[in-house]
Amino acid sequence: MADEPVKYLLDDSEIPTHWYNVVADLPTPPPPPLHPGTHQPVGPDDLAALFPPELIAQEVTTERYVEIPEPVREIYRQWRPSPLFRARRLERVLDTPARIYYKHEGVSPAGSHKTNTAVPQAYYNSINGIRHLTTETGAGQWGTALAFACALFDMQCDVWQVGASFDTKPARRTLIETFGGTVYRSPSLLTEAGKAFEEGHPGSLGIAISEAVEVAAQRDDTKYALGSVLNHVLLHQTVIGEEALLQLRKAGETGADLVVGCAGGGSNFAGLIFPFLREKLAGNQSPRLLAVEPAACPTLTRGEYRYDFGDTAGLTPLLKMYTLGHDFVPSPIHAGGLRYHGMAPLLSHVVHEGLVEATSLHQSECFDAALQFARTEGVVPAPESSHAIAQARRAALSCKETGQEQVIVIGLSGHGLLELGAYESYLADRLIDDALSEEALTSALAAVPAIS
Ligand SMILES: *Cc1c(COP(=O)(O)O)cnc(C)c1O
Numbered sequence: 232m233a234d235e236p237v238k239y240l241l242d243d244s245e246i247p248t249h250w251y252n253v254v255a256d257l258p259t260p261p262p263p264p265l266h267p268g269t270h271q272p273v274g275p276d277d278l279a280a281l282f283p284p285e286l287i288a289q290e291v292t293t294e295r296y297v298e299i300p301e302p303v304r305e306i307y308r309q310w311r312p313s314p315l316f317r318a319r320r321l322e323r324v325l326d327t328p329a330r331i332y333y334k335h336e337g338v339s340p341a342g343s344h345k346t347n348t349a350v351p352q353a354y355y356n357s358i359n360g361i362r363h364l365t366t367e368t369g370a371g372q373w374g375t376a377l378a379f380a381c382a383l384f385d386m387q388c389d390v391w392q393v394g395a396s397f398d399t400k401p402a403r404r405t406l407i408e409t410f411g412g413t414v415y416r417s418p419s420l421l422t423e424a425g426k427a428f429e430e431g432h433p434g435s436l437g438i439a440i441s442e443a444v445e446v447a448a449q450r451d452d453t454k455y456a457l458g459s460v461l462n463h464v465l466l467h468q469t470v471i472g473e474e475a476l477l478q479l480r481k482a483g484e485t486g487a488d489l490v491v492g493c494a495g496g497g498s499n500f501a502g503l504i505f506p507f508l509r510e511k512l513a514g515n516q517s518p519r520l521l522a523v524e525p526a527a528c529p530t531l532t533r534g535e536y537r538y539d540f541g542d543t544a545g546l547t548p549l550l551k552m553y554t555l556g557h558d559f560v561p562s563p564i565h566a567g568g569l570r571y572h573g574m575a576p577l578l579s580h581v582v583h584e585g586l587v588e589a590t591s592l593h594q595s596e597c598f599d600a601a602l603q604f605a606r607t608e609g610v611v612p613a614p615e616s617s618h619a620i621a622q623a624r625r626a627a628l629s630c631k632e633t634g635q636e637q638v639i640v641i642g643l644s645g646h647g648l649l650e651l652g653a654y655e656s657y658l659a660d661r662l663i664d665d666a667l668s669e670e671a672l673t674s675a676l677a678a679v680p681a682i683s
Contacts, residue, residue, distance in 0.1 A: 237319055239478040241312035246304055251469040253505040255295035256512050261580035264548040265538060270682060273548045280448045281455045283359040289463040303351045306383060310339040315478035320607040329630040331623060333641040334475045343645030344499040345376035345458050348467035352456045353380035363387045363453040365446045367439030369396060370567030371403030372645060373458030378412030391417035391442045394434030396567055402649055417442050424544040435560045436571050437543030444546050459496025460541060460575045468502020475640060476506055484638050486516025489626050492642030493618040494522035495568040497575030499644040508586060522589040523618040526666040528561040530574045531582055531589035533672060538682040541573060552579040556675030562665040564594050565653035566614040593664040597621045598657040613645035614653050
């Protein structure tokens with residue numbers, strides 16, 4: 232119908248003033264990170280070489296809300312509040328009574344949610360006199376976001392890009408360089424961690440993290456930035472869920488029945504669902520909160536809840552999380568951002584407590600759903616985001632069976648306009664659906680340190 236709204240927009244003044252810290256509302260506190268040598272909980276001093284004091288404070292805070300600095304809110308205005316769309320054309324094609332919404336983070340300058348944390352991370356480093364940030368990037372989204380954020384604060388950004396992605400995605404490197412960043416292929420010869428591998432090795436996120444951490448730890452004017460996994464990163468992403476709650480209200484909904492997002496390290500999904508979890512714990516609504524991961528890298532669905540390293544070389548603190556083992560190298564599926572062996576400790580904790588669920592899908596089903604989404608909604612989703620879309624489609628089709636008018640909210644973490652190579656493979660029928668084998672899983676888990 233002509234008068235049916237399809238997008239719910241908020242005013243610049245409705246950008247959240249605070250990030251939401253779910254820790255304040257959880258029934259039990261998440262287990263602390265441990266020092267890799269002593270196995271004792273890490274203190275702020277252990278992290279000071281890598282992160283500025285404000286981010287370390289956010290990592291451990293139990294305050295319910297953390298104020299967003301005004302300079303960060305001012306930059307957020309460039310793409311926030313992001314739109315919430317009602318997927319009316321998709322609903323019609325699926326012939327479902329479900330009402331499907333998607334929160335579109337692909338409208339940011341880097342094309343994904345990652346700018347939501349890149350900007351505050353660059354800001355806090357810059358006010359502490361830091362001139363360089365080092366980081367890793369897999370699919371390239373995080374490197375792009377951090378290069379953009381560093382450009383705004385006149386800082387240098389050094390990015391170790393996973394070799395396989397460096398070789399196959401030259402456009403990503405160009406985009407990072409366009410924003411002023413420098414890109415190195417990982418494993419590189421610039422670090423001890425990188426030199427441990429032979430030339431031409433395809434690399435992994437775990438190796439690239441080791442390299443970026445090693446360089447940051449050696450230089451006084453240099454710190455490290457991580458695009459996912461850590462508490463402060465998840466905290467910054469909660470602007471997504473806060474806005475979505477407000478937008479659903481404007482759409483006349485009293486709540487959601489299903490909130491679904493893809494999970495690689497867990498940041499976009501946590502950022503979307505933590506505010507919904509707050510409402511759920513307060514008894515205001517009762518949505519199912521569902522993380523979707525690739526069958527080739529099923530961290531939450533098949534990994535073990537153990538203390539493990541965040542990187543391959545074992546330089547990071549030990550994190551209690553669902554893990555496939557820190558030297559696990561997943562098969563080269565196209566959703567590069569979902570190829571990480573671990574999962575954010577905070578998200579792992581709420582999954583372990585039974586507050587949040589997880590499932591996994593094969594990439595061909597995800598691309599099939601992504602094409603249908605592109606052909607109805609006009610948005611080409613990132614291969615990562617297509618996991619959320621495919622799962623939402625399953626839910627919408629089961630509503631068709633049952634006649635339930637569910638409210639489904641999809642976290643659209645980014646657009647896929649720089650991932651057309653992946654679409655090309657799918658359209659040419661060249662995609663392989665790799666599921667993780669039992670043997671590979673057992674051998675990867677054998678390397679996880681034994682800590683009770
Ligand atoms: C990086 C990325 C992801 C995965 O990271 P999370 O921390 O799990 O959000 C998902 N989608 C897009 C578009 C990404 O760039």
